[in-house]
Amino acid sequence: MTDQGPPDDATDDAAPGARGQPAGLGESVAESDVPDFRAARRHVLLELLRLAADLRSEGVDVPPSGPLTAARALATVGLAEKSRVEAALQASLLSSPAGIEAFEEAFPTFWHRLRTGLDAIVADRSGSSPGDEGEDPGSDVTGPEDPGTLPDAEAPTPEDGSGGGETEVLIPTERRHATGDRAGEPDTGDARRYSAVGGRERVQVPAGGLTDGETAAVDRFVDALATLPGRRRRGAPAGDRVDARRALRASLGTGGAPIDLPRTEPTPSELRCCLLVDVSGSVLDTVDRAVLLDVAERLTDRARQARVFLFDTDLVDATTEFERADGDPAATLRDAAIEWGGGTKIGAAFDAVRREHPQAVDRRTVVVVVSDGLDVGDEDVLADSVTWLSDRAGALVWLNPLAVSPAFEPKTRGMETALPYLDALFGFAQPADLAEAARQIERRGLGGPVGYEQDPRRRAEVGGEAE
Amino acid sequence: MSGDESPFDAVTEADLRERFERADYVADDRTVTTVQLALTLGRPLLVEGPPGSGKTELGKVLATAFDTELIRLQCYEGLTAENALYEWNYTKQLLAVQADEGTVADGDGDGADASRQSVFDQDYLLERPLLRALRADGERPPVLLVDEIDRADEAFEAFLLELLSDFQVSIPEFGTITAEHPPVVVLTSNRTRALSDALKRRCLYLHVEPPSLQTEYEIVRRKVPELDAAVAAEVCAVVARLREEAFLKRPGVAETLDWARAVAALRHEDAESLSTDEIERTIGCLLKEAEDVDRLDATLLEDLQAAAAAADDRLEAEPT
Numbered sequence: 001m002t003d004q005g006p007p008d009d010a011t012d013d014a015a016p017g018a019r020g021q022p023a024g025l026g027e028s029v030a031e032s033d034v035p036d037f038r039a040a041r042r043h044v045l046l047e048l049l050r051l052a053a054d055l056r057s058e059g060v061d062v063p064p065s066g067p068l069t070a071a072r073a074l075a076t077v078g079l080a081e082k083s084r085v086e087a088a089l090q091a092s093l094l095s096s097p098a099g100i101e102a103f104e105e106a107f108p109t110f111w112h113r114l115r116t117g118l119d120a121i122v123a124d125r126s127g128s129s130p131g132d133e134g135e136d137p138g139s140d141v142t143g144p145e146d147p148g149t150l151p152d153a154e155a156p157t158p159e160d161g162s163g164g165g166e167t168e169v170l171i172p173t174e175r176r177h178a179t180g181d182r183a184g185e186p187d188t189g190d191a192r193r194y195s196a197v198g199g200r201e202r203v204q205v206p207a208g209g210l211t212d213g214e215t216a217a218v219d220r221f222v223d224a225l226a227t228l229p230g231r232r233r234r235g236a237p238a239g240d241r242v243d244a245r246r247a248l249r250a251s252l253g254t255g256g257a258p259i260d261l262p263r264t265e266p267t268p269s270e271l272r273c274c275l276l277v278d279v280s281g282s283v284l285d286t287v288d289r290a291v292l293l294d295v296a297e298r299l300t301d302r303a304r305q306a307r308v309f310l311f312d313t314d315l316v317d318a319t320t321e322f323e324r325a326d327g328d329p330a331a332t333l334r335d336a337a338i339e340w341g342g343g344t345k346i347g348a349a350f351d352a353v354r355r356e357h358p359q360a361v362d363r364r365t366v367v368v369v370v371s372d373g374l375d376v377g378d379e380d381v382l383a384d385s386v387t388w389l390s391d392r393a394g395a396l397v398w399l400n401p402l403a404v405s406p407a408f409e410p411k412t413r414g415m416e417t418a419l420p421y422l423d424a425l426f427g428f429a430q431p432a433d434l435a436e437a438a439r440q441i442e443r444r445g446l447g448g449p450v451g452y453e454q455d456p457r458r459r460a461e462v463g464g465e466a467e
Numbered sequence: 468m469s470g471d472e473s474p475f476d477a478v479t480e481a482d483l484r485e486r487f488e489r490a491d492y493v494a495d496d497r498t499v500t501t502v503q504l505a506l507t508l509g510r511p512l513l514v515e516g517p518p519g520s521g522k523t524e525l526g527k528v529l530a531t532a533f534d535t536e537l538i539r540l541q542c543y544e545g546l547t548a549e550n551a552l553y554e555w556n557y558t559k560q561l562l563a564v565q566a567d568e569g570t571v572a573d574g575d576g577d578g579a580d581a582s583r584q585s586v587f588d589q590d591y592l593l594e595r596p597l598l599r600a601l602r603a604d605g606e607r608p609p610v611l612l613v614d615e616i617d618r619a620d621e622a623f624e625a626f627l628l629e630l631l632s633d634f635q636v637s638i639p640e641f642g643t644i645t646a647e648h649p650p651v652v653v654l655t656s657n658r659t660r661a662l663s664d665a666l667k668r669r670c671l672y673l674h675v676e677p678p679s680l681q682t683e684y685e686i687v688r689r690k691v692p693e694l695d696a697a698v699a700a701e702v703c704a705v706v707a708r709l710r711e712e713a714f715l716k717r718p719g720v721a722e723t724l725d726w727a728r729a730v731a732a733l734r735h736e737d738a739e740s741l742s743t744d745e746i747e748r749t750i751g752c753l754l755k756e757a758e759d760v761d762r763l764d765a766t767l768l769e770d771l772q773a774a775a776a777a778a779d780d781r782l783e784a785e786p787t
Contacts, residue, residue, distance in 0.1 A: 063668035069508075069510070073671075076503070076507050083496050083500075084496070084500045086497075087496065087497040087501055090497070090501075091500075091505075091673060092504075092672075094672050095513075095664075095668070095672050096515075439758070457713040
């Protein structure tokens with residue numbers, strides 16, 4: 001062990017600081033007589049701790065020794081060049097690409113505060129300036145040890161409203177194309193206001209129609225779900241299970257010794273599907289409405305048997321409308337006087353399926369839910385009904401329009417409640433997303449590691465987009 | 468050991484840049500600063516990034532640039548301490564014991580002569596990469612490249628901790644071996660699994676991203692000098708355009724170089740611009756997944772050619 005760095009027990013913060021200050025201030029303070037090194041050192045260290053605390057409150061995993069390493073790194077590179085300071089801090093404070101974005105957001109503030117603070121110290125050498133610099137960040141010194149105590153460290157959670165009442169929901173609309181046409185809403189901000197019992201509107205959508213590629217994507221999704229192994233088994237030379245009965249019978253021919261072991265595999269069945277589409281205002285604003293309807297129609301066409309339910313606060317059986325749609329589901333829905341765009345009560349909707357249409361779901365049915373999971377209904381009802389769905393259905397697949405964003409986490413109350421019961425959770429904003437889901441199911445099966453987090457596009461964005 | 472401090476203490480940024488330059492390694496400012504920090508602070512450097520972004524190359528270039536030994540440890544699942552650190556030379560031990568019976572333990576009494584020494588001795592030790600890196604006695608400390616650490620299992624990762632923080636290892640029968648000149652340690656990871664916090668805490672972190680068009684152009688010019696300059700610009704522009712697509716495996720710098728060599732090999736002295744046909748025939752150098760290749764349709768090919776045509780303007784527009 002040679003002494004390449006300062007000793008490890010430099011908790012007194014004198015060591016890194018004492019090395020850091022002369023190097024850093026040398027550039028800007030050359031002409032001034034005696035800059036207040038102690039105040040400057042204190043300022044740099046405080047700003048460093050504050051940066052670390054800020055990063056932690058953004059959810060970045062800053063190692064406990066990160067600020068110490070960062071101080072040493074600053075002592076080496078000096079404080080003169082912005083790009084070098086940035087590189088040094090990034091190397092010492094971060095430990096995964098996930099934090100790069102937060103870092104690049106926080107760094108300019110840090111740099112500005114650092115430079116203005118140092119300039120103030122240089123300009124007025126009496127030492128009074130660092131006093132007021134020191135007061136405010138001083139409270140943050142505890143930050144690295146306990147980021148939870150920082151004010152406003154918690155990200156606002158969108159679902160803290162009580163069930164049933166007026167609730168404000170923040171919806172990040174990350175992908176431009178995911179935004180559908182929105183009828184008659186003047187505000188264009190990212191935060192929109194939804195209520196649990198919002199006003200409804202008639203179905204007004206220009207007939208879109210899918211391109212060939214998009215149709216193929218939906219078909220592929222249906223096929224992928226349909227190739228789920230059923231309960232029936234059929235003989236197969238390379239099956240995964242031994243057919244005990246036939247083996248026993250065959251063994252009679254060899255004097256009771258089982259020589260040949262016939263094997264079986266599960267029979268893939270066609271898709272029987274129950275489609276539950278959330279048509280609340282929040283979903284309709286996130287996905288393209290025409291695409292949503294077209295995909296639902298194509299799915300109904302392609303599957304052997306499909307029930308379609310639309311729900312916002314109420315559940316509507318739209319199976320016949322979709323069967324008769326013939327390319328323009330919006331028109332038939334309009335004719336049937338079905339409205340959409342209200343609030344979201346997912347639990348109540350599922351419960352209505354259980355009470356009114358129990359025959360729609362059986363063990364051969366794949367239930368496909370399209371919803372953003374922003375539930376404002378009763379949590380217990382949702383938990384109960386989703387349990388029933390997952391118990392009763394062959395598989396439960398959730399398509400979440402918000403999950404196409406690389407920043408998506410299933411943290412909303414509805415999503416959190418439902419997640420343990422899902423076989424898979426995929427992002428869905430356009431048919432191409434279904435193709436991606438199909439690809440994963442084909443490769444790994446519904447029991448395998450499939451879901452939005454396995455999407456290579458998401459992984460590429462989370463891992464690589466640091467520009 | 469305190470007297471002769473590490474030769475890397477005085478490495479300046481300019482010096483490092485020049486050494487990289489001589490080794491034909493095009494590095495951006497962030498990489499240079501981070502590497503300089505790793506050298507002066509004596510910290511291991513953890514390099515992460517997509518495959519083919521030049522992580523391993525960084526380790527190799529460091530060894531070349533400082534004219535020192537490169538000790539490389541390729542990690543894989545099931546890699547054990549025996550493979551990586553040391554092993555007793557059992558054959559030799561056995562022969563020694565047979566030649567002079569009863570000396571497995573330290574000799575007692577009159578056994579002071581050499582033949583009666585323990586078989587757990589330096590002579591019977593087979594050095595594996597890690598131990599070699601610690602005991603290297605060259606003029607400069609060696610560069611230890613622990614490649615693709617994410618492929619090794621977590622037990623091995625934990626085993627590395629002592630080595631990385633103190634540059635020493637403990638051999639039960641033998642004692643603790645401490646490095647006289649701590650090696651320069653470069654770890655690379657493809658992020659196939661998350662590394663433990665304990666490991667990350669001990670390292671400086673460098674995330675390598677796909678280079679900018681300008682940087683990549685410079686890399687291609689240096690590594691594939693036989694390719695015409697205008698065509699090289701087009702090659703880089705096409706790859707940059709391809710990276711915008713949501714492929715399962717996006718082409719890295721290594722793929723760009725492969726492709727540049729392929730294009731250079733197929734051409735005969737003419738400096739025409741890339742044709743769609745040419746792109747399609749050689750796409751195997753860039754896209755390595757059947758599904759990605761399937762997605763290459765006529766529209767995308769047109770886009771790629773358009774990107775190639777606009778290559779010169781983009782290169783001039785971007786600040787160097």
